[in-house]
Amino acid sequence: MKIGFIGLGIMGGPMAANLVKAGHTVRGHDMSAAPVERLAALGGEAAAGVPDAVGGADLVITMLPDSPQVEEVAPLVVAHGRPGLLYLDMSTIRPETSRRVAREAAAAGVRALDAPVSGGERGAIDATLSIMVGGEREAFEAARPVLGSLGTTIVHVGPAGAGQTVKAANQLVVGGIYGLVAEAIVLLEASGVDPVAGLDVLAGGLAGSRILELKRHTMIRREFTPGFRIDLHHKDMGIAVAAAREAGVALPLTGQVAQLVAAARAQGHGSLDHSALLKVVERLNT
Template sequence: MNIGFIGLGIMGSPMAAHLATAGHTVRGYDVHPEAVDKLVAAGGQAATSVADAVEAADAVITMLPNHPQVEAVVFGQGGVLESAKPGTLLADMSTIRPETSLEIAKAAQEKEIRVLDAPVSGGEAGAKQATLSIMVGGEEADFALARPLFEVVGKTIVHVGPHGAGQVVKAANQLVVGGIYALVGEAIVLMEGCGVDAKTGLDVLAGGLAANRILDLKRESMVARQFQPGFRIDLHHKDMGIALAAARQADVSLPMTGLVAQLVAAARAMGHGSLDHSALLKVTEQLSGARE
């Protein structure tokens, strides 16, 4: 397929490269020219604008930081809705507010453009290894059309419901991930505070009922205080805001989500926004009296 790919950051860059390697024609655009150059080196093509990337595309994929960027790319002058041909499939794989996904779907219908909200989980490692989990909202027929593309970049691919449902499931994913990071951080602080080797202790936890993917992937780096970003605190802060807003709109109470959101906000206020979300450990350490 001819694919226009908008957003070639930490996640989008390897995803676009996988699609190019798989034989698709991928024409990519990013506000950072060096990101476009990286795609060209991987076998893709350079676009000079959003319009240039999407006007001849069969499918358009957007992978952007937040809803303002998605709205600008989709609704703006020279954007997807203005430049894409009728029948084009737009898969927004960004993590944004469900209401924005619904607005895009409604506006795109008038342009005869098919839309899916398809946020992902798995972080930079999942993007590089093409093992992302993809939660997709939209029409079943459009999901079937997009599935071969999703299979190039992901491993767990599920149609979770109508437009906006993908973003709701992603919000649920992020509140669970944030909660687990907070608890693993507390476990490390507890063990170290009691004079127990945290690495050994987490090895035991990872083999029992407390086992989870975060322990599998991040326990050693957390004990070593290595917080090179695979997914930044800044972005998780945004995602927790999405989860809280969705809870308010649904009129449900998520008290643990509120607490985790405040811990993430604290990490950001402490200046850790550019670090990996596993740096929630640093918040617990400071609450426990540790000094930088």
Template sequence: MTTVGFIGLGIMGGPMAVNLAEAGFDVVGFDVVPPRNDLLTRAGGRIAGSVAEAVRKADVVVTMVRDSADVETVALGEQGILAHARPGLLYIDMSSISPTTSRDVAAEAELLGVRALDAPVSGGESGAIEGSLSIMVGGDAEDFQAALPVLEVVGATVVHVGPHGAGQTVKAANQLIVAGTIELVAEAIVFLEAYEVDTDAAVRVLAGGLAGNRILDRKAAGMLARTFEPGFRIDLHHKDMGIVTTAARDAGVVIPLGSAVAQLIAALKAQGDGGLDHSALLKLVEQLSGRSTVRPGS
């Protein structure tokens, strides 16, 4: 039985670790927030008292943490993964972080005989629960093949996209598209409501035509109801838009629409809405339009 150390058992990591445990892997989880451990223990996983304990006997280690700084601490710190990894360990970072950080971690791992992959995901909480995530993987092709038995449990679309850092670059592009699409769906909904259109019917017909997209499929109902329970928080998308705008600037690529949406997300965060789902961009469109955000049942 392959032992998987899984570090980060939050909204995304928790259900991913559960899926691995239910698939027969020996999963040893760790999170700095103890209540998050319960989901994994109910699925038959074990809980470690530290990163070091989760790593020592693991064949594979997966991290799903908040940002680049967290990955640096967890992977490179004195009590981190590389300090306690056995040679040959396969380390899969599934967080969404800077491509530069992924490359730096991979370089340090190589010096210690640890195989590293950056494998960020898309699909939100529902995809994590269903095991239907889209996973974009950067690193050596041979290591990618070795990781497939783990990755195919948590994802439905698993693609090797290039060398170290490539997974994070593709994830940045994903977040650019998602943010822009949510903003346009939000604008369309406010526009439709201003003309008292049957918005449920409008969303159905839009989803069936060329305007159809996964945001309409997965987010529109909650946007219409003004329920912004987080599947993916504004705080996290704000972080991701920082990654993509910085990476685009470094590459000399102009992203005018993406930069505008990044500012709108930043405005929501500044207003104290960072804990809401990123579909709460609708709330800001309403405010800018001078329309009420209060709806029955909201």
């Protein structure tokens, strides 16, 4: 397929590269020149702007930081896309924004899906992302072959906006687990127990998780090279809290996790990996 890809950052760059490897013609655009040049070096094409990336495409993907960026770019995708275009917004944004984008796209004959992802930079590189998709079933089935080049768990979860709601649930669970792993490390170390041995046991039992599998050793070593930054998780927790308010439900643990993430950002750790919640828990104990 001819694919326009807008947003070639930590996640979007490797995702676009995987689409090139899968044999698609990928025309990419980013606000920075370097990621566009990297894509071109891998066999992709450089677009001069959003209209250039969208023009002539069968499918367009946006992977942008937040709702305001999607609200700015989506109208350009709709305006310059051909009738029947598949538009996958794979950013993590507010559900109501995705619903509005879908309505406006449908009015112009564009099939829009919200398709946020989970799996971090490693998942983007390895094409093992989990992808939660909201929108029309027919559009989802049409997009599935392309999504198969990006992830291994690909699920249609409901109408427009549902993908973003599932992603909000994902982020509150991920944040909560990071916080609990951080507390486990602090407890083990304060008790004189080897945290490596302790977390190895936890990872093999009922407490096991993908986070323990991938991040326990780097957390113990206090290595917080970003795969997913605190700044972005802070944004996502705001989406989760807002979604809970819109649904009229109380999520007390989500509120606590949101405050923990906010504290990490306030303490200057926004550019670090979200596993740096450990630094906040340590500070509470010094």
